[in-house]
Amino acid sequence: MSLDDDRYEVFLPHHTASKHRIMAITGFPGHPQLLALATVSNATAARRLADALNSHLLGRRNHVERLDESLIGLPESVVATVRQLPIKPAQGTHLGRARLADHLHGDPIDGILMFPTTSCASSECVTCGNCVDDCQDCEICEEGACVDCVRPDLTPRTARVLAAAGSILADQYFDHAEELNAGHPCTFGEIVPAIMRKQPVEFFRRMARIFDDLTDDLQDGVEPRPLDMSEQIALDLMIQEAEVLFEDPDVIDSFVQGLPETRYDYDFNSLYDALFEDMDHIGLLSSKNGPNAPGELEFLFEPFYDGEQRDPNRGFRR
Ligand SMILES: [Zn+2]
Ligand SMILES: [Zn+2]
Structure with missing residues (x-):
């Protein structure tokens, strides 16, 4: 060559x-x-x-x-x-x-396909031996005694639909920011949690970028683990949107074409346990809260852990 x-x-x-x-x-x-x-x-x-x-x-x-x-x-x-x-x-x-x-x-599907499709760590697990049929009949796994064979929560198909939901929400929030910027009334009010409804343009652009960040995680084969409360809210909204998408089989088919099918697909509810640190954001999402005054939601962007945050210079897609 x-x-x-x-x-x-x-x-x-x-x-x-x-x-x-x-x-x-x-x-x-x-x-x-x-x-x-x-x-x-x-x-x-x-x-x-x-x-x-x-x-x-x-x-x-x-x-x-x-x-x-x-x-x-x-x-x-x-x-x-x-x-x-x-x-x-x-x-x-x-x-x-x-x-x-x-x-x-x-x-691209090369990142999405890095998510697991079976619970078995490998074909020869150190603890339960020869993993056959995804350990469906494995007594050791049934007793929960194998730490290497773990049921996958985020399969390629689940990840793909969640990523699709993230892209849709990112675009909706960017659109919303543009509408606000143009001085138009808030037409996307119903897609925005009540606490956010009085926030300025820049707030919605940052939320839109968070949907993009979490979607990028999925596309890159990385579990989307929220780094702050805004990401936790965004991931919850993505899971809810994915569940809505899932109700239309034609839409789902178009997203997951070519990806392997597994018995663990589309268990969106399991993602709350798998990906969330806690469920402290639920109170904020309740419609009884808010709307907060402009600038009052800055605390949402404070990292859960020091030093764990995304590149502040990553820019905006739109
Ligand atoms: Zn097993
Ligand atoms: Zn095992």
Whole structure:
């Protein structure tokens, strides 16, 4: 492979009736070219590998693990080809311009697919031995005696629907901020908890960004654990929105296409136990509270733990 790393623009899956390929577009500097890198046996594996290569190229969070996991189970020849690609992970722009991969917003699945699909730690668990049938008939697991086999709360499908809910809410809150900014009456009042209804434009932009942050966590294969009360409220609203989405099977199908199905999917209620530190935000969400005066909700943004907060310079998507 004589290409240097500057030349990869984007990786794409390409499907025909019988084949699923991973293609690369190369070409800066020089003429754009389309190269076939590898062929795999199913559509999801092709899409996952292309997404993971883009994540690697762009230096997204967890990109090393995302690529490693996307290669599990693929033929050795494919693994060898991918490992030889001269990709140097970089952030965003290179040579003063964004790569094509940067402009592709196809909801990557390589992070989402890192969420567990089985309760078994591995096929050979140290405690319960040979995990068969996801330990459904395992006496040791039934007694709760195996600490390695844990029922997954956040499966890929659950994570994907929760991420979809997060994107919807982020856009609604950004829209709401724009309406307020334009001096229009608060048309989105009913989607906003009562305590927030008198807050200024900037407050809603920050809330919108929190929905984006939690959605990014999910897309990057990271459990969305709230770091402050505003995130705890946002995650609760996302779970509620996911439950609403779940009532329309057609909508759900469009989101989870290609993701593995598990017996643990869509147990949104279990996420309160799995992801929340406590349920102290519930009182704030009760309609009897508020609306608070502008600026009175700053305490929502105080980190639960010192030093645990998101990059203050991460900017806003909109
Ligand atoms: Zn077991
Ligand atoms: Zn076990």
